[in-house]
Amino acid sequence: MELKPKRFLILDDQLVLRKLISRQASFFSRFAVEIDEFSDPAEALRSIGEGGYHLVITDIGMPGMNGIDFIKNVARLGYQSALLIISGYDGKTLQTISDMSINLGIGCTRFLSKPYSAEAFVASLNSIFNEMERSAAPKIGDxxxxxxxxxxxxxxxxxxxxxxxxxxxxxxxxxxxxxxxxxxxxxxxxxxxxxxxxxxxxxxxxxxxxxxxxxxxxxxxxxxxxxxxxxxxxxxxxxxxxxxxxxxxxxxxxxxxxxxxxxxxxxxxxxxxxxxxxxxxxxxxxxxxxxxxxxxxxxxxxxxxxxxxxxxxxxxxxxxxxxxxxxxxxxxxxxxxxxxxxxxxxxxxxxxxxxxxxxxxxxxxxxxxxxxxxxxxxxxxxxxxxxxxxxxxxxxxxxxxxxxxxxxx
Missing domain, CATH: 3.20.20.450 (EAL domain)
Incomplete structure (x- = not known):
């Protein structure tokens, strides 16, 4: 039976970076991938509210609603699947934001500091889906x-x-x-x-x-x-x-x-x-x-x-x-x-x-x-x-x- 494609949401206010992330995501051969791109956090939240995403990828430094507030709003919508934070902030700051996301209920969270390699990006995706598979509760009735x-x-x-x-x-x-x-x-x-x-x-x-x-x-x-x-x-x-x-x-x-x-x-x-x-x-x-x-x-x-x-x-x-x-x-x-x-x-x-x-x-x-x-x-x-x-x-x-x-x- 053919597996359904995994749905990714990519949020970045810069077109070039958003397209780069989208292209890197297309290299992920583990699953077929469907990608929705957004530059406006409010529009991305509306789409997340409709459900169906397996992974949300977001920047932090954005005009208007910053990435921290975006993540808090994502959690309020009840999204609990997986999150990948990509930003130029230092590792300590991104780790803190990642810990915040986990405590908000988004259990599978990773981050990448810019600049990063395409190999590191794909490795993060593999790590995310490995964790999601490990944490999936087995279907056991008795x-x-x-x-x-x-x-x-x-x-x-x-x-x-x-x-x-x-x-x-x-x-x-x-x-x-x-x-x-x-x-x-x-x-x-x-x-x-x-x-x-x-x-x-x-x-x-x-x-x-x-x-x-x-x-x-x-x-x-x-x-x-x-x-x-x-x-x-x-x-x-x-x-x-x-x-x-x-x-x-x-x-x-x-x-x-x-x-x-x-x-x-x-x-x-x-x-x-x-x-x-x-x-x-x-x-x-x-x-x-x-x-x-x-x-x-x-x-x-x-x-x-x-x-x-x-x-x-x-x-x-x-x-x-x-x-x-x-x-x-x-x-x-x-x-x-x-x-x-x-x-x-x-x-x-x-x-x-x-x-x-x-x-x-x-x-x-x-x-x-x-x-x-x-x-x-x-x-x-x-x-x-x-x-x-x-x-x-x-x-x-x-x-x-x-x-x-x-x-x-």
């Missing part, structure tokens, strides 16, 4: 039926590889989505959010995917001699609130003779004094049982400075958007994460996530990230192709069977 379906092995796990930004050596695989037989792709973080309000549902899901991951890791060890492949799985506070869930995860790995060090848990939810005591007990168990603990969504999730000080993280995952605002605040600083040493995390690697193009990779390197994940680093890998991904030598041929991950790198 949670119990879904868990039964997942428990029946009727899904495929899909992973995002993380690699060294220096030499592209493989570091780990992060579980990103589950693909069902009917073609639905459920982003794992969104699935956890959906189940969070249902007692023990998140823990049940976690146990299902951990056991599946344990069998996958056992298969890699037995069939290819790969015994140090690492898999990371997202958890949230609902998972941490479940008694003995990580004990059962540990038992699943023991059953398949897989080392707990091969499994990491990515936490983006912050904990505080009001969090259930069992949450802190489970954090302790993660470390006591030999699992790895990763701080996910640094700069965007609800992890606080006190969490970084107190929780024993082994790795920090930093989204590209957080790197962009850090650059706006600090400039390009290879020591941007030196503060981690103050938190007892001097040896914790920093992984930049959501890298969509070479410009994102360059920024991650410039800000001192040693690892990276995203389409520009390595595409999403279904579980059936994990062995080939592990065995592949960057720029070379697959390593022979029996080689360890280190040899395969």
């Amino acid at each position: 949670v119990a039926q879904l868990l039964a379906e997942l428990g029946g092995e009727s899904f495929v796990m899909e992973f995002a590889p993380a690699r060294s930004l220096a030499n592209r050596k493989l570091a780990s695989f992060s579980l990103r989505s589950l693909r069902l037989p009917d073609g639905r792709r459920l982003a794992f973080d969104r699935l956890l959010a959906l189940l969070a309000g249902r007692r023990m549902a998140s823990a049940a899901l976690l146990e299902i995917v951990v056991e599946r991951a344990a069998r996958l890791l056992q298969h890699l060890r037995v069939s290819a001699g790969i015994d140090d492949c690492r898999v990371d799985i997202r958890i949230d506070e609902a998972c941490l609130c479940a008694d003995n869930v990580f004990d059962r995860c540990f038992m699943a790995l023991q059953q398949y003779e897989v080392s707990p060090a091969c499994l990491g848990f990515e936490l983006a939810d912050g904990l505080n004094r009001r969090s259930d005591a069992v949450c802190f007990e489970n954090i302790s168990k993660i470390k006591y049982l030999g699992f790895r603990l990763l701080a996910d969504g640094f700069g965007q999730g609800s992890l606080t400075i006190s969490n970084l000080l107190r929780l024993p993280f082994d790795q920090i995952n930093v989204p590209l958007e957080a790197l962009q605002w850090m650059k706006a605040l600090l400039g390009e600083d290879p020591g941007a994460f030196r503060l981690l040493k103050s938190f007892g995390l001097a040896q914790a690697p920093v992984c930049a996530t959501g890298l969509e193009d070479e410009e994102g990779i360059a920024l991650a390197k410039a800000m001192g990230c040693g690892l990276g994940a995203g389409d520009a680093v390595s595409m999403i890998v279904p579980e059936g192709e994990l062995q080939q991904e592990v065995a592949a030598v960057p720029g070379g041929s697959p390593a022979p069977n029996g080689s360890s991950v280190e040899e395969a790198r």
Whole structure:
């Protein structure tokens, strides 16, 4: 079935710049695109009020109604899809306006500072639609039926590889989505959010995917001699609130003779004094049982400075958007994460996530990230192709069977 075109609205009072943006948008090959151009903010608002736009692109410095007031009016109309701000203002100012837009309810917001390249523009579009696809709530009518379906092995796990930004050596695989037989792709973080309000549902899901991951890791060890492949799985506070869930995860790995060090848990939810005591007990168990603990969504999730000080993280995952605002605040600083040493995390690697193009990779390197994940680093890998991904030598041929991950790198 052919997808309907995506509708873009472009607002800029300067004809040349408006036509340039329109032409750059036409290079976006991911979807067919229909573009409406406006020079008058009031006319653009009337069109937005009629509905149907997937993306609004706006300048800030315009006569009459400026871009800030335009965005506020867009939000008042109930528009919640996506916004791309293009302006000559400095990065700090645009980040502030972007934060304002998000707080007004336009959840998917990006900005570009002029001048920018056509590649950066297309990368922003890709980033926007990637986020929109991830945040789309899965259509699930019966949670119990879904868990039964997942428990029946009727899904495929899909992973995002993380690699060294220096030499592209493989570091780990992060579980990103589950693909069902009917073609639905459920982003794992969104699935956890959906189940969070249902007692023990998140823990049940976690146990299902951990056991599946344990069998996958056992298969890699037995069939290819790969015994140090690492898999990371997202958890949230609902998972941490479940008694003995990580004990059962540990038992699943023991059953398949897989080392707990091969499994990491990515936490983006912050904990505080009001969090259930069992949450802190489970954090302790993660470390006591030999699992790895990763701080996910640094700069965007609800992890606080006190969490970084107190929780024993082994790795920090930093989204590209957080790197962009850090650059706006600090400039390009290879020591941007030196503060981690103050938190007892001097040896914790920093992984930049959501890298969509070479410009994102360059920024991650410039800000001192040693690892990276995203389409520009390595595409999403279904579980059936994990062995080939592990065995592949960057720029070379697959390593022979029996080689360890280190040899395969």
